[in-house]
Amino acid sequence: MMTKKTRFIMCFCTGECPGFSKLQLWPLINFVRNELDVEYTVIHPQLCVEDGDRFFADYLDPNEKDRIYIVGGCAPVMQKKMFKEAFKTKGLDIDKQLIPLDLRNMPTEEAMKKVQEAVEQALRE
Numbered sequence: 001m002m003t004k005k006t007r008f009i010m011c012f013c014t015g016e017c018p019g020f021s022k023l024q025l026w027p028l029i030n031f032v033r034n035e036l037d038v039e040y041t042v043i044h045p046q047l048c049v050e051d052g053d054r055f056f057a058d059y060l061d062p063n064e065k066d067r068i069y070i071v072g073g074c075a076p077v078m079q080k081k082m083f084k085e086a087f088k089t090k091g092l093d094i095d096k097q098l099i100p101l102d103l104r105n106m107p108t109e110e111a112m113k114k115v116q117e118a119v120e121q122a123l124r125e
Contacts, residue, residue: 004066006038006122008115010103011047011073019074019104023111028072031112036119038070047073048082056086068122069098072115076100 012025025043033041044055061067071079079100087094099118103111 004068004123004125005064006036006068006070006119008032008036008038008041008119009047009069009071010041010043011052011071012043012045013074014046017104022105022107023103024108027108028111028115032115032119036116037123038119047071048078052082053086056083057089060086060090060092062090062092065092065097067092067097070101070115070118070122071098072101072103072111074104075102 010025010029013020015025029041029043032038042059044052046052047055060069071083073079080094080098083098084094087098099122101114101118103114106114
């Protein structure tokens with residue numbers, strides 16, 4: 001049996017998106033990295049652009065079939081569309097290894113709860 005490992009990636013939409021105006025980035029990140037069962041957290045300013053593609057091309061490890069990537073950002077459907085090719089190229093299963101979270105328009109405490117639930121879900125499955 002494989003031991004699942006989780007990583008949290010926060011896409012903060014350039015830091016200027018009105019959808020994230022209620023969310024305090026550093027309290028969220030420090031809660032996730034200090035209080036939840038994740039290996040570590042990463043912040044990316046905008047995963048939906050070319051450097052986001054390059055980030056995933058470098059970051060995803062084809063040897064890590066037990067890794068779960070939890071991404072906080074925008075619409076889960078869009079995340080799956082955007083990251084599908086990177087996961088496929090690395091031989092990873094996006095449906096089993098990605099938990100996309102829409103954290104827009106949430107206050108910090110609500111986002112913390114949503115991430116915590118995702119980490120707990122990832123480790124249960």
